[in-house]
Each structure stands twice: as structure tokens, then as C-alpha cells.
Amino acid sequence: xxxxxxxxxxxxxxxxxxxxxxxxxxxxxxxxxxxxxxxxxxxxxxxxxxxxxxxxxxxxxxxxxxxxxxxxxxxxxxxxxxxxxxxxxxxxxxxxxxxxxxxxxxxxxxxxxxxxxxxxxxxxxxxxxxxxxx
Numbered sequence: 001x002x003x004x005x006x007x008x009x010x011x012x013x014x015x016x017x018x019x020x021x022x023x024x025x026x027x028x029x030x031x032x033x034x035x036x037x038x039x040x041x042x043x044x045x046x047x048x049x050x051x052x053x054x055x056x057x058x059x060x061x062x063x064x065x066x067x068x069x070x071x072x073x074x075x076x077x078x079x080x081x082x083x084x085x086x087x088x089x090x091x092x093x094x095x096x097x098x099x100x101x102x103x104x105x106x107x108x109x110x111x112x113x114x115x116x117x118x119x120x121x122x123x124x125x126x127x128x129x130x131x132x133x134x
Contacts, residue, residue, distance in 0.1 A: 004030045008030050022123060033051060037104075044100050048103055055088060063081065065130060066126065073122070
């Protein structure tokens with residue numbers, strides 16, 4: 001599974017979906033993943049919190065687009081977002097309490113795998129739908 005750094009290096013070829021706003025937000029997401037992965041000591045909790053806050057806004061923006069456009073897979077897409085936000089919130093709380101080991105492991109292993117699949121399937125389908133609505 002590619003790391004956030006590798007995803008950023010291959011962004012244009014592998015992750016750019018052709019929607020300027022979504023692509024910008026996805027690039028920011030990967031940059032924040034990388035910043036958190038590279039953070040050490042107490043800075044990790046702050047970097048992970050910044051990632052969580054960005055992701056919350058990122059998902060809210062996508063969900064607003066889905067609702068406004070009548071996206072038929074809204075429920076499934078939103079449920080996927082909620083699962084990730086729930087995990088991220090729990091790990092954020094653990095990291096803030098000084099227990100960052102599991103959060104770091106999730107950030108390095110599970111989150112990149114999730115993003116890789118989510119961007120290439122759910123977000124890609126959303127962008128196709130949004131183009132059809134324009």
C-alpha cells in the first residue's frame with residue numbers, strides 16, 4: 001500500500017479526479033497525513049487533531065455536494081465517512097491523552113489503504129455524478 005508521500009508524488013496520475021475543489025481537498029488531506037506521520041513526541045497529537053478537523057470539514061463539504069446534487073449513493077458514501085471519522089476521533093482522543101501508538105499505526109497502515117480505495121471508487125463515482133449534473 002502506498003504511503004501518503006507516495007500518494008502525493010503520484011497524485012496527478014493516480015488520485016486527481018478532475019474536480020478542482022475535491023482534488024485540492026484530497027491533496028491537503030494527504031499533506032496532513034504526511035505531517036502527522038512525520039510528527040514526533042507531543043507534536044503528533046496536534047498534527048493528528050489538525051488532520052481530524054480537516055477531514056471533518058472535507059467530508060461535510062462532500063456530503064453537501066452529494067445532497068445538493070441528489071447523489072443516489074449518498075447514504076453509503078456518508079456511512080463510509082462516518083466510520084472513518086469515528087475511528088479518527090477515537091484515535092485523536094487517545095493521542096491527546098499521550099497514547100499515540102495505536103493512532104500512529106492506524107495512520108500509517110489503515111488510513112492510506114482506506115483513502116486509496118475510497119478516492120478511486122466512491123469519490124470517483126461522485127465526481128462523475130457531479131459532472132453529469134452540470
